[in-house]
Amino acid sequence: MCKTKTLGAVIPPYHSVQDLRMRYNVFSLIKNSFSGHKNWQPAWREPQPKSEYDIVIVGGGGHGLATAYYLAKEHGLTNVAVLEKGWLGSGNIGRNTTIIRSNYMLPGNNPFYEWSMKLWENLEQDFNFNAMVSQRGVLNLCHTDAQRDAFARRGNAMRIDGVDAELLDREQVREMYPFFDFENARFPIKGGLLQRRGGTVRHDAVAWGYARGADSRGVDIIQRCEVTGIHIENGKVVGVDTNKGFIRCKKLGLATAGNSSETAAMAGLKLPVESHVLQAFVSEGLKPYIDGVVTFGAGHFYVSQSDKGGLVFGGDIDGYNSYARRGNLPMVEHVVEAGVAMIPSIARVRVLRSWGGIMDMSMDGSPIIDKTPIQNLYLNTGWCYGGFKATPASGWCFAHTIARDEPHKLNAAYRLDRFRTGHMLDEKGQGATPNLH
Amino acid sequence: MSSYRLDKGGLIDRTTELSFSFDGKPFTGHAGDTLASALMANGMTLMGRSFKYHRPRGVITAGAAEPNALVELREGGRKEANTRATMIELYDGLTARSQNRWPSLNFDVGAVTSLASSIFVAGFYYKTFMWPKSFWEKIYEPLIRRAAGLGTASRLPDPDKYEKAYAHCDLLVIGSGPAGLMAALAAARSGQRVVLADEGARLGGSLLHEREEIDGKSGLDWAAGVLAELASLPTVTLMPRTTVMGWFDGNIFGAVERVNDHVAVPDPYEPRQRYWRIIAKRAVLAAGAEERPVAFGGNDVPGVMLASAMRSYANRYGVAAGRSVAVFANNDSAYRTARDLKAQGVHVEVIVDSRMDASADSAGVPVIRGQQVTDVSGRKGVTGIELSNGTHIDCEALAMSGGWSPIVNLACHRGQKPHWDKSLLAFLPPDNGPGFTVAGSAAGKMLLSECLADGAAKGAAGGKPVAVPNCRDEGFAIAPLWWVKESHGKAFIDYQNDATAKDLPLAAREGYRDVELAKRYTTTGMATDQGKLGNINAIAILAEATGRSMDEVGTTTFRPFYTPVSFGAFAGPFTGHHFQPVRKTPLHEWAEEQGAVFVETGLWMRSSWFPQDGEDWLASASREVLATRNGVGICDVSTLGKIDVQGKDAGAFLDKLYCNTFSTLAVGKARYGLMLREDGIVYDDGTTSRLADDHYVMTTTTANAAKVMAQMEFAHQALFPELDVTYVSVTEQWAQMAVAGPKSRATLQKIVDGLELNDQTAPYMAALEITVMGGVPARLFRLSFSGEHAYELAVPADYGNMVARAVCQAGEEFGIVPYGVEALSIMRIEKGHVAGGELNGTTTAGDLGLGKMVSAKKDFIGRMMAQREGLMDPNRQCVVGIRPVDPTDRIRSGAHLLKRDDTPSMANDQGYVTSVAWSPMLDMWIGLALLANGRARHGEVVQVWDGLRGARVMGEICDPMHFDKENKRLHA
Amino acid sequence: MLIPCPHCGTRPVEEFTFLGDASVTRPTTNDPSSMEQWYDYVYLRNNPRGRFDEYAHHSGGCRSWLVVTRNTETHEVYGAVTARDYTRAKGARA
Amino acid sequence: MLNSPEKILPRVSPLRDIAIQGRFGASRTAPGVTFTVRHPLSIISVIARAGQGSATAAALKGYNAQWAGPDQYFVLAENLGEGALYRDLKAKLAGVASVTDQSHGRVVIRMSGPRARAVLAKGTPVDLHPDQFPVGKSALTQMAHVGVHLTRAADDAYDLSVFRGFSESFWEWMTEQAEEYGYQVI
């Protein structure tokens, strides 16, 4: 056997607490290129967990990381750990179709999502990481008069609160996307609701940016650390069991998305949530084809194009409870049939890859950000397919709720007990059937 | 241009010449060629450009894993971007174009990016393009987008057809090499239903391009014999050109058969591709192994290719990759390339073997041991190689082999992880139990004899064994070599995405140490080939960089699809107008005769209005309303859901389903019913009639018919199984027409048999079984949605058109008109009846003004949850009528309501308009709305705010019943 | 996924519609004090990783409601009974 | 007067103008598939009342009763006159089963020929191997997004019964699937 030159020293994980991080910009990039990019600092440390934190956040997804970031940034709370059972961003933040929008219509929802949009609009400068926030426009197509009326209601609900919305007619849609099916469609396109400020964001970069931002403020992000139990004494949370040992904490926030039922069960709570698998897909890379985000109104299909050129698309959940991050063929067909119905020329484009994520489907399709009946235990769940766009506001509001021990006005409607009292936030009007939301 | 076509050999038909063009230039090839082999035969090594740096690229493989030689195939609506030249079977008239280059493949301006490649390292874009903020969307991103992407997709509809099909088998064999053939044979001989699928144009797997002997015959002849036997068995289905692209739950495999991708234009009766769902009791994966490259400088120069691919081009296609070639390997198998090429008369310069102790038979080709290729000279084609000791060797092509990776993809599609084998230097497939086993090289068997025996054993799976044929094995030995770090030039790991070996340690340094993070940060393995070639090298480099073992690093997640699948295949025939089935009512023909304009309502086509003399919808609908209210109109209401409910407990069952009571309904009568969901929200409404003691027929809204049926099935089977009741949809059995207006009775009287219609025989809410037109069985309901004296007449569907015509004839003297759903909707809004806009899944019975219907005496679905405080809140939005203060103003659906002087804001939002209509009776726009505490606000003037359409008018809140409040007409 | 319908034999998942946790039992009382039971029944769900009894409607086949026992992590299907039998058995246990 | 309204009004199949007789699709070989619209038919849905499953089955002996769900059947007959079979069964099964006339609500298409099974395989996931789906067996399934009651009528003949409103769409789909084998409509 012959010897090959090794890399030299093995690159160790970075434990040190002091912040050596250099700012990201074109100058630091050029500077580093002269040294073969050997001098970049890690974007985050890989610390061992301390035995105790003021606040432990379970779940290193978008919401958990954003929560930690805003706890540190907005509330000065930095003795915080984020515990993530997989790798950083391995959950839904790392597998969603990246759409952001604030086209909600219920009073409990709209201001929250609009706040999220505002945070997106300033995010990169805030955390010095290019997450490619790209306001390419989100267009929802309608195919019946009833759908148009519903869009009018929604669009007005947006406009009434100062959120941008435009109602397009058929010709205006055709102008934007002339190669959609306007000739032979089973359900003709009649128009659409456009939010120009909607768009896409590079999903992984959101996790990375928040992680880097939180870490640099002293938050410990601990990967491969699974929470297996929650310790409660006298109705009060005192700490969590993990595969890395017991970690004591004064407050505990659960932001575990599709796994919420499991983590809440560790505290003896049964949630109004089901876990469902949602598939997503990407096509082979193409030259610019679809400029914005478009959703089909006569079937389950939505699509946008990534900066790499892949058409990123998806549709409905598979429809059965699942913790497997993969779906089955019927939904693939269902989604693609709708895709070709909307864009006949797409038939010869090829689907490269499919994957799935586990959605925390709530009973009314709206999230929960709240305190729980257990003292110092806070809950963030119920995002269905829509939690990516919520990431900044969710983190912001959850941080507020934890830090102040009371919900912010923006998340006041996202109460855990709203089903008991009958104050549902049901944008779709489907009722307590999570797989219809 | 010199020819690289060898004088003899190969499985091509040299007597058939096919012409084709590449980038507009004409070429010829032979039947049996791929586009790649034909281009190579014509001396074309440059076939594409890479993603990021636009590096010149040629073929690397002879198969499905090809990352470089991607072309735009065909033209117009048939244009396909990113098609692998190595998989395109040549046909006469083929046209292809290179992609991701401008202005030409040979001279590509985009290649300037490689000048700045020291900046464009992995993840550079996360660190820059943030300033100034507005530049991202306007400047940076468009540039990135234009530079990225590969081929251009067509914007014309695809003219070809696609199909779907199911198959069932006892055993599915994936791959038709020696292992697959033996597996299929073993199962087939014991009478099992076998499907043998291979993505190749021809069955035989590696036997088509290796020179091996089995049972004293050439491997090719042996395979032909086995295939002939399989083909002769009725229980065997052979599926060439069929890629099994995914393994799914229930041992269901997805597969795509390329029925007509090898011809210019498919036969008009045949699909281009057929998508299969293969439901297999058992499956054997015999997909073989993928040879992998080595990372060294210039390992992407056109002319550097995998050793097995070079062998394949020589043996199968009779094409030499160059006039003089060199071989670089860390294992024995590449020696075959030297031997086979030499036997074909190609000059083989040297074998460079990274091992000191290599001992394979080089057939006289000189071997340099213990050396590595550090760099390749040449830009658009290899001119020579540089060794670690500084030696330069001239050659036109370089065959490389970094070892073999079993093709385990499918075995990992359901979440299982492969494990590392230290001696084979390969990830071996996980154990998935007896339902899905792996055989041959896919299971890490490197010797032919092992592949044959393994295939036979996995195929028989404990059943009757088959004799394993004899063969001579080639030895196999390997020593690790992933990355030649002395290289000066770029050493590529992921060719298409331009990820280099150095990107991985960089990712690790920056904290992206997990293999999944490194993948996402560097984009390694994310291109169209999904890392089939390079992922193992990436893992090894990352393992070394982070001091972990291969197993600790592990593979990234294997996902469907094994190779990319066209949208068309998944969609099948369900596109365009056939996206969903069309549902037509029994009166469709009649409505067409009447000039109906149809509208999609769910799957149904409903007549929407019946224009005369160029009327628009509003004029037509208004005329229809007036004619109906002043005389008589007829409307097709067949789409309403109709459910036949029978049994001793039919009444008790309906009492559970509806919030009001039906067990007390008299035979011969109908009653309006309101159905809630268990959460207390209104689900559906409709009338239900009692035809006999144990027989009801209920109607549902068109939209909810299927949902209500499922709800009934659930309620009965899961909640109240003790009830003796049956229910069956009779929606399609009956053609149903509403006949409405003051002259409706007189009209119907003319066709009703032997019954004088009056308020005694047919009072309001009567439900009668009668006959019409001299014996046609019919059901007559005296119901009204329009507020007029009206009936609904149902007749068996096959008679529908005739009966409707007869009604029209009968009403002629009264000026009968057909009216559509637009007119229907106007009349119901005039009467304040709630429909879809108000039954929106969030309203309660109280919100709809129907609170009185809710029984307090019995248990029914939704009873308890409807009593929650949030649903009883008097400030909830409830249904009101609304009309413009200035009758010339228009109100639109979806406008929001604000107090008279409030400024628009969410906090001030009071509700919204749910339905509007132009009322020809009142000569103004009227509407229904949901308004906070609305019932207490009749008479209040509010703003009707429609910022979306730039309108704001004042509206007056009123009773929802806009017209004929006393219901005089109903009882007239 | 293949579901063994007791009436139709084994059929693929595309013929079925799912409705989640089948372990819940509809309360038999309308007494105001039973509100909490009703809330539990309508809104709270068992949502385990692993073995799970769920309602499935053979909507594309015989239209029977079934209770399928399935692993939510591996999607392995252990079996299916009719909802009618399941409910009756539940009643018998209660 | 009640017996035969057909005398006054003929029953009109929804496929009357659609299922046109002739030879279609590929014509290299003899037609692989033959379609016939079986119209008019009497089709009666019979659903056993609680606990009356076997009584219902027994009462249907001698009828052409096709399984159509648990304790449910479609009883078919060539047209016996409007409502005749319905009235007959309703009387026989009083108290035992619910009887509903579906004669007009469903359309039955007979597909036969050597490639009939191949055409069906493009739509239904039901395994049509004769061991699994012998002559006389019925299945409820979905094809081309349409619910189908499928019965094997003979070795290479199948009856497909669909709701009438879907029949035209279904016909279009099914005949297109048969094109590659060539088909005739008789």
Ligand SMILES: Cc1cc2nc3c(=O)[nH]c(=O)nc-3n(C[C@H](O)[C@H](O)[C@H](O)COP(=O)(O)OP(=O)(O)OC[C@H]3O[C@@H](n4cnc5c(N)ncnc54)[C@H](O)[C@@H]3O)c2cc1C
């Ligand atoms: C396919 C797909 C497409 C989507 N598309 C969109 C879209 O276009 N727009 C949009 O707005 N939303 C979309 N969503 C939804 C969105 O991704 C999610 O709602 C959102 O990401 C959820 O919040 P999160 O990022 O915190 O979740 P996650 O990233 O899932 O974070 C939860 C984390 O908790 C960890 N965890 C769980 N249990 C434990 C434990 N016991 N111990 C430690 N850690 C634990 C998990 O590993 C996970 O990393 C999509 C989702 C999917 C799956």
Ligand SMILES: NC(=O)c1ccc[n+]([C@@H]2O[C@H](COP(=O)([O-])OP(=O)(O)OC[C@H]3O[C@@H](n4cnc5c(N)ncnc54)[C@H](O)[C@@H]3O)[C@@H](O)[C@H]2O)c1
């Ligand atoms: N030169 C070497 O050292 C070396 C290395 C590895 C293998 N081998 C030899 O190669 C042979 C391997 O035999 P084998 O039968 O295992 O494999 P094979 O390579 O002969 O056949 C595999 C076949 O599977 C097909 N296939 C792969 N994935 C598919 C999919 N998803 N769908 C449809 N088809 C798919 C391929 O097109 C190929 O035809 C043996 O003779 C072995 O000795 C030699």
Ligand SMILES: Cc1cc2nc3c(=O)[nH]c(=O)nc-3n(C[C@H](O)[C@H](O)[C@H](O)COP(=O)(O)O)c2cc1C
């Ligand atoms: C917006 C988006 C774009 C993606 N683009 C690609 C791509 O171009 N190539 C690729 O191989 N995967 C792509 N993926 C899929 C990922 O490789 C991966 O499958 C997904 O993030 C889920 O992770 P997992 O498959 O590791 O479970 C993309 C995913 C997302 C969310």
Ligand SMILES: [Zn+2]
């Ligand atoms: Zn069934």
